Amino acid sequence: MSIGYVIREGVSGFQRAKLAAVGSILTIMFSLLLLGIFYIISFNTERILDVLRSRVEMEAFLAEPVSPQRVGDLRRVLSTIDGVEKITFVSKEEAEKLFKQEFGEDINSVLDFNPLPPSFKIALKENARTTDRAEMITKKIKSLQGIEDVIYRKDMLEFLDQRSRSLYLIALALGSLIGIAAIFLVSNTIRLAIYSKRKIIQAMKLVGASRSFVRAPFLIEGILQGTIGGLFATGLLFYIITFATGLISKELAEFITVDAPFYLVIILLGAILGLLGSTISVRRFISDSIVH
Secondary structure (H helix, E strand, O other), rough: OOOHHHHHHHHHHHHOOOOHHHHHHHHHHHHHHHHHHHHHHHHHHHHHHHHHHOOEEEEEEEOOOOOHHHHHHHHHHHHHOOOEEEEEOOHHHHHHHHHHHHHOOOOOHHHOOOOOEEEEEEEEOOHOHHHHHHHHHHHHHHOOOOOOEEEOOHHHHHHHHHHHHHHHHHHHHHHHHHHHHHHHHHHHHHHHHHOOHHHHHHHHOOOOOHHHHHHHHHHHHHHHHHHHHHHHHHHHHHHHHHHHHHOOOOOHOOOOOOOOHHHHHHHHHHHHHHHHHHHHOOOOHOOOOOOO
């Protein structure tokens, strides 16, 4: 008995249960195709959410009057707060200009004085762009002497957090269901192969074949089924992505293109699904009562 025999037996399993093997391959193919498409959608949706998060800034209003030295001291303290990425000082005069740009009206034409206080615009680091982290940072900033108030788009961050969690839960549930279905079908195919070779397995037992030697061909068969399904899935994904990018603008095409490693992961994932399915059947149906 040799490694060549084990490989030949693993490949021959396709011939003994052709219909079941084809069913497993197609199931893995469609499962990986759905997972690939959903991954592209969810990944790029998360990218859009990150872009929106990056636009959420805090604004810390300073109590007046405030001296240039006090501004410098506060800037240094703010820069030490964990999660703060960038600080921009906005003077009363600059605040007046921004008001005119945004609302198209000079505030001095409405009031006899400039009521807009000086402030710091604070950009957060990527890992701090969540509601919980933003609240912690807000409390630290409000506790500083010379800071009158802190505002930010809390409602937007809460909305983005909720959508991000929902997307994660949907991806987890869908991925789990599709993966379990693929593993089940591979397991069923290997079970049929084991049943068709039950007499050969008994004979191998009599001549002293080890348990691992008997199991190896069925594991190889499962890996082959998964790998073939992964190859078909990558081919379809490549065709779908290429076709879709030809129908849309270059800007939108960036959201559906993927790198070569993505396709390798799909093939590897197919092999893993095949291995898991075959392992379940082998452990369940090639028991100690059959093999040492």
